[in-house]
Amino acid sequence: MSDDNAGKSFIAYQGEPGAFSELACKQYAPQLTPMPCATFEDAFEAVSSGRAAKAMLPIENSLAGRVADIHHLLPGANLHIIAEYFLPVEHHLMVRPGVNMDQVKIVRSHAMALGQCRRFIRDHGLKAEMSGDTAGAARHLAEEGHDDEAVIASSLAAQHYNLDVLAANIEDEAHNTTRFLEMAREPQDADPDDGAVVTSFVFEVRNIPAALYKAMGGFATNGVNMTKLESYQLDGAFTATMFYADIEGHPAHEPVRLALEELSFFSSSLKILGVYKAARVR
């Protein structure tokens, strides 16, 4: 069997079993076996090398905002976005069996998860400490934690590591949702006639007056809706900015084609990351 065939049934994610990313894999791609990876780079590499067919990666959350590392890694990853998936995220506070709330002083979790439960953490006077993923924090607590420590993670993680849930649904808002991107080695462009489509791309402009205004002009004049725009610096000199954008529509549609053409005229680089079915109408 070739390496490609060996990896065909796996979907890579960052974190340990019980992580929200694993939950997203199980819900969106139940036909594939989730493959835990220590870092985002490892998940990208699993797909590039053929050890996994796909990767499922969080890109943004309705409460805590963007997952910064993914935005930095996407442009150079040489993978393609083939789908998006919105996972409602419910957080639970869990402890070693028998521990009660009065004993808990420290809470550990992924930075994004801590950011989604700020109110609970503050109201209970807990000291927040970051860990690589929610489920890894749960495993660590179960294996070698102390009674003054708690973890914020999924109910799947509580079951997996046999922890007691002390408080359920502690996210700051009930709408707490994380948007995931499914990535693959080859593009799988959506059919232009198959309903709502998202096109994702990165582009670079020089840090000079009106550079972004000009780059965006074609989207305004052609009536193309932009649903996400993130910027980040490319070097320590702060002379060039990379932008990540999502727009509604397919490059085969005339307004999108014209807008992208105008963008490429005003930007120093433009790379389409994926053209895929919209999971939600924005």
Ligand SMILES: O=C(O)C(=O)C[C@]1(C(=O)O)C=C[C@@H](O)C=C1
């Ligand atoms: O730590 C996990 O459980 C993850 O899957 C990571 C992650 C994230 O990076 O945003 C995924 C979804 C939730 O928003 C919280 C954490």
